[in-house]
Amino acid sequence: MTNRAVTIAEVARHAGVAVSTVSYVLSGKRAISETTRARVLRSIGELGYHPNAGARALASRRSNVIALVLPLRAGMHLPVLMQFASSVVAMARRHDHDVLLMTADEGPDGLRRVAASSMVDGMVLMDVELDDPRVPLLRGLEEPSVLIGFPADPSGLTCVDLDFARAGALCVEHLTSLGHRRLALLGAPSVVYERGTGYARRTREGFVEAAGEAGVALPCEETFDEVAATVKDLFAQHPDLTGLVVHNEASVGHVLGALRLLGRRVPDEVSVVAICPDDVAERASPPLTSVLIPAEDVGNRAVELLMAKLEGRPVPDATLLEPRLAIRASTR
Amino acid sequence: MTNRAVTIAEVARHAGVAVSTVSYVLSGKRAISETTRARVLRSIGELGYHPNAGARALASRRSNVIALVLPLRAGMHLPVLMQFASSVVAMARRHDHDVLLMTADEGPDGLRRVAASSMVDGMVLMDVELDDPRVPLLRGLEEPSVLIGFPADPSGLTCVDLDFARAGALCVEHLTSLGHRRLALLGAPSVVYERGTGYARRTREGFVEAAGEAGVALPCEETFDEVAATVKDLFAQHPDLTGLVVHNEASVGHVLGALRLLGRRVPDEVSVVAICPDDVAERASPPLTSVLIPAEDVGNRAVELLMAKLEGRPVPDATLLEPRLAIRASTR
DNA sequence: TCCGCCTGTCGAAGCGCTTCGATAACCGAT
DNA sequence: ATCGGTTATCGAAGCGCTTCGACAGGCGGA
Known part of the structure; x- marks a missing residue:
């Protein structure tokens, strides 16, 4: 024994x-x-x-472990985070590394601790926000790191993300090509914009720029009743509205429910494009045309970039993944 | 530098x-x-x-790291898993330990590897199923472990979970105490029952036993259209049905949408109890009376049990957390 | 005064691995 | 036969820490 x-x-x-x-x-x-x-x-x-991992790390000065740092504010986009996390683990294993899971609530000190104790060789930070307190530290750190998401000033850092601005624009292009002339974006809850969450803002910017006069962008809360009220107002103020873009995973179901309640048929009277994971889009009725968040690709890419840095290979500062539109039954 | x-x-x-x-x-x-x-x-x-963590681990034969092993089948209950994970990390840090994240797709070999290489001092396995291939290995392993969920034969293991049978029964008791005489459970998708997922089956057993003749239990798929069809059939076959228990996080929104579509008002004509996270229950319309899955408590408890085992303190084999019912606006 | 006994500190021996320099053993070319 | 150059292997010196036994000095009790 x-x-x-x-x-x-x-x-x-x-x-x-x-x-x-x-x-x-x-x-x-x-x-x-x-x-x-x-x-x-x-x-x-x-x-x-x-x-023995400890002995090996001690002698070789390499732990073969990378840190995966979860965002400060949990409660948001949990499923997507989970997909990130598992793709990061899988890809790390493929490079013979393990993954140490950290939450950001230890703050920068936590990062300093694991780095200084040689527990990890590098780190991947998830869901970086525009003004992220962890970012300044990273610049001074010996260990290489890769960010998922973009801070306000990404200089000197390696960042990966879906190109949300393109995603917003892509939805617009799809709808206008179908002949829709008045479009609305239902985005993240307003608190998310205020917090300075990059992907929410960038999606909105992409939408606004592509839609121009034709577009109206609103934040979108996440309770059914608020969503229903927002949707109702929206149609009251813009009776000619026929194209809807929803970038809020928790609310897409509510939006469809609200449309049903208002008697607006999808896609006959209103076309809806969602920016959300595929499974959510597929479960909806009707199944939603959507731009998916390619969590797996992003996680994989982040790890590959980190491995490259660990081996001293040069890497691009910014990697933006091209969004892909999956056309389903909610647009016409 | x-x-x-x-x-x-x-x-x-x-x-x-x-x-x-x-x-x-x-x-x-x-x-x-x-x-x-x-x-x-x-x-x-x-x-x-x-x-230096490696040196310390080498000399002391303790890595101060625990493994957290994600379930084999991802795609299910992602948000809850995430809550587990972050509470495990937080509690581990409070005990001066770090967390190594593993996915089960490395299989038992992965567990053997991290254990044999002294990377971790112990492990927490999430979402253990009735017939889980990782379980036999654990019995033979030197390192202590704690399971979240119960395998068919939990002997010799330390397991924690919400008492799902009680949760099912609690929903029934609440509805019958309000005078409802005919109840239905809409559970997990049928594939989940077939896979042998303990919590789904135990909830159903708790429901069936408590409801007796008055209850009918059905699996529940996760697309809106299937849910709507199921709900419609249900009322067709049981016109006297007035109490619904939904144990399917992805479908609770769909169920409410289907009821709306059928013109059955909640709670005036039908009372609905959900077994799901609080935020989902609160966002619904009307906000749902629910039994929440206390992910944080479960994660914390799992780590505490593991720490106790690491220190050689005795621990109970089975820990069942008492469910709590939060009464909101969907039952009357 | 001497003894045994704490307290607080030190030195050294590992822990199990990687890596460097050294060394045999062999090759074909002189 | 001799030599430079491979190729395959070995031995030993760390890597930075924990922990064990040793020991100096101060204590009170005989």
């Missing part, structure tokens, strides 16, 4: 080679003859050897 | 004491005079010392 873990020394003895030879078989950093390699690998298998 | 990290030796020199003395100041494992302690702590502060 209480068998201490197998060490590299035991493997070496079992295979009849030096400890360093085993190490080189594992790392591939020096040439090892095929016969020796095979013998060592067999011993490793038979003994069930797993290198 | 490239200043190597401060080591304990430098702290010792700066404070004019032995390395071991610094170590004992930090760990408190031997008495140190007040004056020495103060001097050492000041040096630590001035130099900005952070102990």
